[in-house]
Amino acid sequence: MSVQLAYQNGVLTARLFGEIDHHTAREMREAVDDAAQKLKPYRLRLDFSDVPFMDSSGIGLILGRVRLFGFWKGQVVLCGLSPSLYKMVELAGIDGLVAVERRAG
């Protein structure tokens, strides 16, 4: 499975596994949206610790979730971004739309 979900105290954490491209993003999106629509969490944490590569489809994945969570004023937080993934996030200029937790260490 490319997504591991955990829910606690209104926070949904989705740990993503593997490369994110247009092909793999679909399954990730469906898994996250399924849980999010049922639980309406006030925060979504997208954990990229186990994502070795992502193209702009990853940005689409993030922005789509920001839009979805906007319906109930939820918030999206990114964590575990490697330097190359962070470069994509910076290039997309979405630092203002989402909170970024820097990788520990």
Add this chain to the structure above:
Amino acid sequence: MRPLNEAQFSFPSHSVNESFARAAVTAFLAHLDPTVADLTELKTAVSEAVTNAIVHGYRDAIGTVYISVKLYENGKAVVRIRDKGCGIPDVSQAMEPLYTTGGEDRAGLGFSVMQSFCDGLRVTSRVGVGTTVTLTKYFAPRA
């Protein structure tokens, strides 16, 4: 100028082939001993162009995506990604940041990524004929 080394391949536009295509290009260049950052940048740019051929070029049907990689003196790599799909009516508009004709969660950033992660980007396209994207990147020899 004749390339020092080159490779060509093609595949049907199934989205599952996106990862194969970018991995094949980076594998071909591995002997240059590139930095991880440089190689990841080219890999990302190739992924964008291949995805565009699959998602936009062949939006209504499965077609063939053609890729060539050429290596020249001084670590110059040229990757060409070609489709015989629908073509782009206005290339400069398509290349504007955030411009997208849509699709599931498209960010409109593909061309911006290709531009900033490569040293050169050329796009030629004709409606009804197809699109060719040419990416150039220099892999400086490591000291």
